[in-house]
Amino acid sequence: xxxxxxxxxxxxxxxCVLAAPEVFDIDDTEGVVSLxxxxxxxxxxxxxxxxxxxxxxxxxxxxxxx
Amino acid sequence: MPDLHMDIVVVGASVAGxxxxxxxxxxxxxxxxxxxxxxxxLPYDKPPLSKEFLAGDVTEADIALCTxxxxxxxxxxxxxxxxxxHVDAEQxxxxxxxxxxxxxxxxxxxxxxxxxxxxxxxxxxxGIHYLRTLDxxxxxxxxxxxxxxxxxIGTGFIGGEVASSGRxxxxxxxxxxxxxxxxxxxxxxxxxxxxxxxxxxxGVRILCGRSVVRFDGGDRVRSVVLSDGTxxxxDIVVVGxxxxxxxxxxxxxxxxxxxxxxxxxxxxxxTPAIYAAGDVCxxxxxxxxxxxxxxxxxxxxxxxxxxxRNLVLELSGSDDExxxxxxxxxxxxRQCERxxxxxxxxxxxxxxxxxxDVEGPRWAVTAHVGDTITSAFTANxxxxxxxxxxxxxxxxxxxxxxxxxxxxx
Numbered sequence: 001x002x003x004x005x006x007x008x009x010x011x012x013x014x015x016c017v018l019a020a021p022e023v024f025d026i027d028d029t030e031g032v033v034s035l036x037x038x039x040x041x042x043x044x045x046x047x048x049x050x051x052x053x054x055x056x057x058x059x060x061x062x063x064x065x066x
Numbered sequence: 067m068p069d070l071h072m073d074i075v076v077v078g079a080s081v082a083g084x085x086x087x088x089x090x091x092x093x094x095x096x097x098x099x100x101x102x103x104x105x106x107x108l109p110y111d112k113p114p115l116s117k118e119f120l121a122g123d124v125t126e127a128d129i130a131l132c133t134x135x136x137x138x139x140x141x142x143x144x145x146x147x148x149x150x151x152h153v154d155a156e157q158x159x160x161x162x163x164x165x166x167x168x169x170x171x172x173x174x175x176x177x178x179x180x181x182x183x184x185x186x187x188x189x190x191x192x193g194i195h196y197l198r199t200l201d202x203x204x205x206x207x208x209x210x211x212x213x214x215x216x217x218x219i220g221t222g223f224i225g226g227e228v229a230s231s232g233r234x235x236x237x238x239x240x241x242x243x244x245x246x247x248x249x250x251x252x253x254x255x256x257x258x259x260x261x262x263x264x265x266x267x268x269g270v271r272i273l274c275g276r277s278v279v280r281f282d283g284g285d286r287v288r289s290v291v292l293s294d295g296t297x298x299x300x301d302i303v304v305v306g307x308x309x310x311x312x313x314x315x316x317x318x319x320x321x322x323x324x325x326x327x328x329x330x331x332x333x334x335x336x337t338p339a340i341y342a343a344g345d346v347c348x349x350x351x352x353x354x355x356x357x358x359x360x361x362x363x364x365x366x367x368x369x370x371x372x373x374x375r376n377l378v379l380e381l382s383g384s385d386d387e388x389x390x391x392x393x394x395x396x397x398x399x400r401q402c403e404r405x406x407x408x409x410x411x412x413x414x415x416x417x418x419x420x421x422x423d424v425e426g427p428r429w430a431v432t433a434h435v436g437d438t439i440t441s442a443f444t445a446n447x448x449x450x451x452x453x454x455x456x457x458x459x460x461x462x463x464x465x466x467x468x469x470x471x472x473x474x475x
Contacts, residue, residue, distance in 0.1 A: 013398055015364055028450070031449060053371075054368065
């Protein structure tokens with residue numbers, strides 16, 4: 001899976017971090033999401049999908065080729 | 067897995083309702099899903115209504131909850147403009163306002179809330195608005211586009227966001243609060259003072275300790291008369307004095323209610339195969355060992371999904387695999403060009419500590435009971451907000467919760 005972030009949309013709500021803390025974090029300086037893993041493995045699919053659907057501004061998606 | 071011929075009905079084409087639909091399909095459920103929505107609108111997102119939508123930064127298309135193709139991929143039947151008027155649990159039938167009788171195997175109730183209304187003299191005049199639905203927001207936005215003086219009744223988060231959107235559009239804005247201090251109903255005094263200062267700096271006038279006696283005007287509202295005799299000119303009035311669960315349709319049913327639909331830790335009502343989620347749901351949160359409701363977006367999404375998964379498990383005969391829903395409440399509010407985030411529950415005897423300066427660019431207030439963090443409020447500091455949410459999630463502060471009710475006003 002490859003995660004795509006629309007940084008224009010991210011406002012640092014943080015729901016993705018709570019859903020998948022091993023994949024997402026919030027950058028303390030910028031106040032927006034940072035990816036700890038850009039290409040997470042299949043074992044993380046469930047938590048990554050939960051993170052994507054918990055984003056209030058739909059800033060996260062999976063690369064359609066993934 | 068439940069068999070192919072089962073019917074799940076989601077009542078409410080809402081944030082919680084659509085999250086439930088997605089979750090049901092993600093379990094592999096292949097039966098029929100019907101969404102009954104009282105408004106004649108495709109499902110839309112609510113938080114932007116008081117913020118970006120009112121300010122004119124986003125359009126209706128931007129706030130759609132799902133695209134047509136997503137709706138198609140969920141394979142869901144939408145019954146819009148239809149309200150459920152009765153739940154007959156014995157016959158497993160939903161009665162709809164359109165006269166339709168809808169049979170079900172499982173139900174998820176996600177009907178949300180309705181604004182509390184003022185009933186003083188003149189309360190029916192044109193130009194007096196409540197904000198809950200997209201249609202409410204359309205009408206308010208149209209009035210705001212005409213400009214003029216806006217009076218916001220109530221200084222909760224909705225009121226604050228509307229006032230802020232009004233200032234962005236160049237309106238003159240006055241806020242009126244019944245309590246002695248603005249914003250004091252929803253947050254700690256220190257935070258309330260900071261919010262008040264931020265609004266004053268934006269040019270909002272705030273009048274506290276006063277109630278509305280009546281509205282004057284001809285066809286439209288022209289002024290607001292307050293309890294101390296103050297008269298404020300008004301072209302637009304927005305009333306944001308709280309909301310109540312929309313559960314009146316259960317009056318003739320056997321479902322238990324108490325300021326919301328009463329549910330257990332799995333978000334199930336007192337009736338098999340009927341679950342609830344979102345603002346309307348008063349469920350037992352094991353984290354705090356009490357019942358409560360949470361009136362925020364993140365809860366609607368998460369509870370909608372968890373309740374839906376539990377419903378599918380029950381329909382599959384796997385009750386013992388259901389998962390209790392035990393979140394730390396969280397919400398955000400964008401107003402005065404700032405991002406405010408709050409997590410946790412308020413506690414009377416908590417001690418507060420401040421990081422940063424409330425007049426500076428970013429700051430955080432945390433509340434502790436003993437060594438345990440009970441809540442965190444941050445301004446323009448998403449990194450801190452998420453750090454504290456993680457801490458709160460790890461803590462088991464159940465006996466410390468004063469109130470699990472997070473009310474949007």
